[in-house]
Amino acid sequence: xxxxxxxxxxxxxxxxxxxxxxxxxxxxxxxxxxxxxxxxxxxxxxxxxxxxxxxxxxxxxxxxxxxxxxxxxxxxxxxxxxxxxxxxxxxxxxxxxxxxxxxxxxxxxxxxxxxxxxxxxxx
Amino acid sequence: xxxxxxxxxxxxxxxxxxxxxxxxxxxxxxxxxxxxxxxxxxxxxxxxxxxxxxxxxxxxxxxxxxxxxxxxxxxxxxxxxxxxxxxxxxxxxxxxxxxxxxxxxxxxxxxxxxxxxxxxxxxxxxxxxxxxxxxxxxxxxxxxxxxxxxxxxxxxxxxxxxxxxxxxxxxxxxxxxxxxxxxxxxxxxxxxxx
Numbered sequence: 001x002x003x004x005x006x007x008x009x010x011x012x013x014x015x016x017x018x019x020x021x022x023x024x025x026x027x028x029x030x031x032x033x034x035x036x037x038x039x040x041x042x043x044x045x046x047x048x049x050x051x052x053x054x055x056x057x058x059x060x061x062x063x064x065x066x067x068x069x070x071x072x073x074x075x076x077x078x079x080x081x082x083x084x085x086x087x088x089x090x091x092x093x094x095x096x097x098x099x100x101x102x103x104x105x106x107x108x109x110x111x112x113x114x115x116x117x118x119x120x121x122x123x
Numbered sequence: 124x125x126x127x128x129x130x131x132x133x134x135x136x137x138x139x140x141x142x143x144x145x146x147x148x149x150x151x152x153x154x155x156x157x158x159x160x161x162x163x164x165x166x167x168x169x170x171x172x173x174x175x176x177x178x179x180x181x182x183x184x185x186x187x188x189x190x191x192x193x194x195x196x197x198x199x200x201x202x203x204x205x206x207x208x209x210x211x212x213x214x215x216x217x218x219x220x221x222x223x224x225x226x227x228x229x230x231x232x233x234x235x236x237x238x239x240x241x242x243x244x245x246x247x248x249x250x251x252x253x254x255x256x257x258x259x260x261x262x263x264x265x266x267x268x269x270x271x272x273x274x275x276x277x278x279x280x281x282x283x284x285x286x287x288x289x290x291x292x293x294x295x296x297x298x299x300x301x302x303x304x305x306x307x308x309x310x311x312x313x314x315x316x317x
């Protein structure tokens with residue numbers, strides 16, 4: 001494993017660090033909104049991982065140009081399409097989670113996990 | 124090319140700093156704003172990685188609509204996170220172990236931008252080569268033709284998911300009048316209109 005191929009993995013490592021930051025927010029914080037925020041950060045990091053994998057050296061956006069040379073490289077359109085779908089689905093799930101939080105707040109008067117657990121045990 | 128690499132590293136550093144700021148900050152309003160900034164930086168980086176379609180969507184939907192939804196939730200709940208009594212040690216260990224495992228996994232992955240990586244040798248060339256002919260030469264953007272035509276059923280499934288989520292949100296936030304009298308702590312609620 002030479003230094004060049006290690007440098008080629010640098011993007012992946014940064015994306016994994018971002019992912020783990022999101023994961024930490026999800027499991028370390030008891031506030032429900034903070035958990036959803038952590039999930040969002042994790043999600044965007046996964047998108048970035050896919051987009052990173054779709055890139056090609058000397059490539060350009062996958063839009064065919066008349067003037068381009070025959071051997072023009074394009075980045076992978078498939079990863080773009082998958083992530084386009086994932087972004088929109090992600091917002092739908094976020095909206096669902098936030099609606100549940102609003103509902104929990106109405107019934108329990110709190111959005112802190114430990115307080116909700118105490119209220120649940122009392123009842 | 125060197126300039127682009129510098130911008131690349133700068134955006135990545137900003138992304139990491141924003142993520143850490145979200146983890147540390149206690150004010151939820153600030154956390155939501157940082158999430159919006161994080162989304163937008165992500166969109167900027169996607170543009171550098173030659174995926175403008177995803178960048179547009181992320182900037183509009185991820186940084187825009189998500190942030191608005193979260194601000195709406197903050198208005199209906201609370202803005203301040205209570206200090207957690209949980210110790211951060213166990214989550215930190217879990218995160219470090221998972222992260223190291225993932226980094227160990229990347230050692231076998233092809234270098235970023237390698238044209239001979241499996242991602243680029245399966246499927247992709249045929250989409251790029253055939254798209255122009257299949258779309259009668261009127262659709263230069265391959266992402267659009269894959270999204271709306273070759274993988275159109277994916278997009279149909281996506282709209283089904285959004286529809287289902289929308290219905291679910293409406294059902295969860297619906298107020299069937301009589302519920303209110305059953306609540307003992309209704310004094311604590313404020314502005315609870317879904």
